[in-house]
Amino acid sequence: MERVVSIGGRLQRLLEEAEEEARRCIEEARGRAEALLEEARREAEERLERAKRGVGVDDILKREEEEAKKEAERKIREYRRRVREVEKRAKENFEEAVSLVLKEVLPLG
Amino acid sequence: MAEEALELEARLIERVVERREAILKEAEEEAERILREAEEEARRIREEAEREILNLLSSDLKALRDRIIGAGELEGRRLLMEAREKAVSTVFQEVERRMREIAEGRDESVDYDAVLSHLILEGVEAIGGGDIIIQANERDLERIRRMLKEVRREAERRVEEVNLKLDGKPIEAMGGVILRSVDGSKIYYNTLEGRLARVRRRLEGRVAEVLGVI
Numbered sequence: 001m002e003r004v005v006s007i008g009g010r011l012q013r014l015l016e017e018a019e020e021e022a023r024r025c026i027e028e029a030r031g032r033a034e035a036l037l038e039e040a041r042r043e044a045e046e047r048l049e050r051a052k053r054g055v056g057v058d059d060i061l062k063r064e065e066e067e068a069k070k071e072a073e074r075k076i077r078e079y080r081r082r083v084r085e086v087e088k089r090a091k092e093n094f095e096e097a098v099s100l101v102l103k104e105v106l107p108l109g
Numbered sequence: 110m111a112e113e114a115l116e117l118e119a120r121l122i123e124r125v126v127e128r129r130e131a132i133l134k135e136a137e138e139e140a141e142r143i144l145r146e147a148e149e150e151a152r153r154i155r156e157e158a159e160r161e162i163l164n165l166l167s168s169d170l171k172a173l174r175d176r177i178i179g180a181g182e183l184e185g186r187r188l189l190m191e192a193r194e195k196a197v198s199t200v201f202q203e204v205e206r207r208m209r210e211i212a213e214g215r216d217e218s219v220d221y222d223a224v225l226s227h228l229i230l231e232g233v234e235a236i237g238g239g240d241i242i243i244q245a246n247e248r249d250l251e252r253i254r255r256m257l258k259e260v261r262r263e264a265e266r267r268v269e270e271v272n273l274k275l276d277g278k279p280i281e282a283m284g285g286v287i288l289r290s291v292d293g294s295k296i297y298y299n300t301l302e303g304r305l306a307r308v309r310r311r312l313e314g315r316v317a318e319v320l321g322v323i
Contacts, residue, residue, distance in 0.1 A: 007118055011125040018129040022136030029140030033147030040151035044158030051162040060166060061173060068174040072181025079185025083192040089321035090196035097200045097319040102207060104308045105301065106219065107227035 193322045200316050201309055205283075208301050212284030213248070225252055225286065226260050228304075230267060232288035232297035238268035240291040247279040249286065 050056040163170070210216040211224070225245075233241060245253055253260070253275060264271045280287060285300035317323045 007121065011121060014125055014129060015132070018132045022132050025133075025136040025140050026143070029143040033143050036144070036147045036151050037154070040154040044154050048158050048161055048165075051165055057162065057166060060162065061170070064170045064173055065177065068177035071174075072178050072184075075178065075181045076185045076188070079188050083188050086189065086192045086196060086322045090199070093320045094200065094203075097316050098203050098207070100319055101200060101204045101305075101308060101312060101316060104312060105204065105208065105304045106211070106224050107231060108219070108224065 193317060196320050196322050197313055197316050200320065201305065205302075205305060208305065209283055212301060221284075222252060222256055225249060225284075226256065226263070228286050228299045229253070229260050229273070229288065230263055232286060232299050233264045233271055233273070234267055235297045236288060236290055236295045238271040240272045240274070241288050242274050242276050242291060244276045244278070244280050244287040244289070246282045246284065249282075249284055250275060250277070250279055253286070 047056060207216065211219045211221055214221060229243060232243075243253060257273065257275065261271075261273050264273060280300075282300040283302050285302075285304065287296065287298050287300060289296040314323075
C-alpha cells in the first residue's frame with residue numbers, strides 16, 4: 001500500500017509537469033502569434049508610408065498595367081473580329097455597290 | 110494481495126499517462142489555433158494595407174488604365190475604319206477599271222458612243238448654248254468626229270442656238286469631255302475621272318451602306 005502511495009506522488013508530479021509543459025507550449029504560441037501580428041502591423045504601416053511617398057508601389061502599377069494591357073488586347077481582338085465581318089459583308093455586296101456607282105457615273109439615260 | 114496492488118498500480122499509471130497525453134494534445138491544439146488565428150489576422154492586416162494603398166493610388170491607376178485601354182480602343186477603331194475605307198475604295202477602284210474598259214471599247218455591253226453623246230449634251234445644256242468648244246482625249250475625239258453631226262442635231266433640239274466645235278488638241282483623260290464657251294467664261298468638266306470624283310464625294314456614304322460596312 002505504501003508503494004502505491006509513493007507511486008501516486010510521482011504520478012501527480014508527472015501530471016503537474018505535463019500541465020506546466022502545456023502552459024509553456026501555449027505561452028510560446030501566444031508569443032509567436034504576437035510577434036507575427038507585430039511584424040504584419042509594422043510591415044503594413046511601413047508599406048503604407050512608402051506608398052504615400054510613391055515608393056514600393058511598382059508591383060501594383062505593374063499589375064494594373066498588365067491587366068490593362070490584357071483588356072486592351074481583348075478590345076483589339078474584338079475589333080479584328082468586326083473587321084473580318086466588314087470584309088466578309090463588303091465582299092458579298094461588292095457587285096451591287098459597283099453597279100450603283102457605275103449607274104451614277106455613266107449617263108445612260 | 111500483492112497481485113491486486115500491482116494491478117491497481119498498473120491502472121493508475123495507465124490513467125496518468127493517458128491524462129498526460131491528453132493535456133499535451135490539448136495544449137498543442139490550442140497553440141495551433143492561436144497561431145492559425147494570428148496568421149489569419151496578419152493576412153487581414155496586410156490586405157487592409159493593400160486596400161488603403163490601392164485607394165491612395167486610385168487616380169494614378171485609373172490614369173494608367175485609361176491610357177492603355179484607350180490606346181487599344183483607338184487602335185481597334187483605326188483598324189475598323191481602315192477596313193471600311195478599304196472596302197469603299199475597292200469599289201471605286203473597280204468602277205474606274207471598268208470605266209477604262211468601257212472607254213477603250215473593251216466592254217461591248219456598254220455603248221460608249223451613247224455615253225459620250227450624253228456627256229456632251231449634258232454640258233451643252235449646262236452652258237446654255239452659243240459657241241461651244243469640245244475637248245477630249247485622242248481616242249474620244251475620233252469617236253466624236255464620227256458622230257458630231259448627230260450630236261449637233263440633238264443639241265439644237267435641246268437649246269435654241271448652239272454651235273459645237275472640236276478642239277483638235279487632245280487632253281489627258283481616261284475619257285469624257287470638257288466643254289467651254291468660246292470666250293472661256295463657262296467651262297463644264299465632264300471627263301470620266303471628274304464624274305467619278307464627284308460621284309465618290311456624293312456617294313461614299315451610300316456605297317458604305319450598300320456594302321454593309323457601316
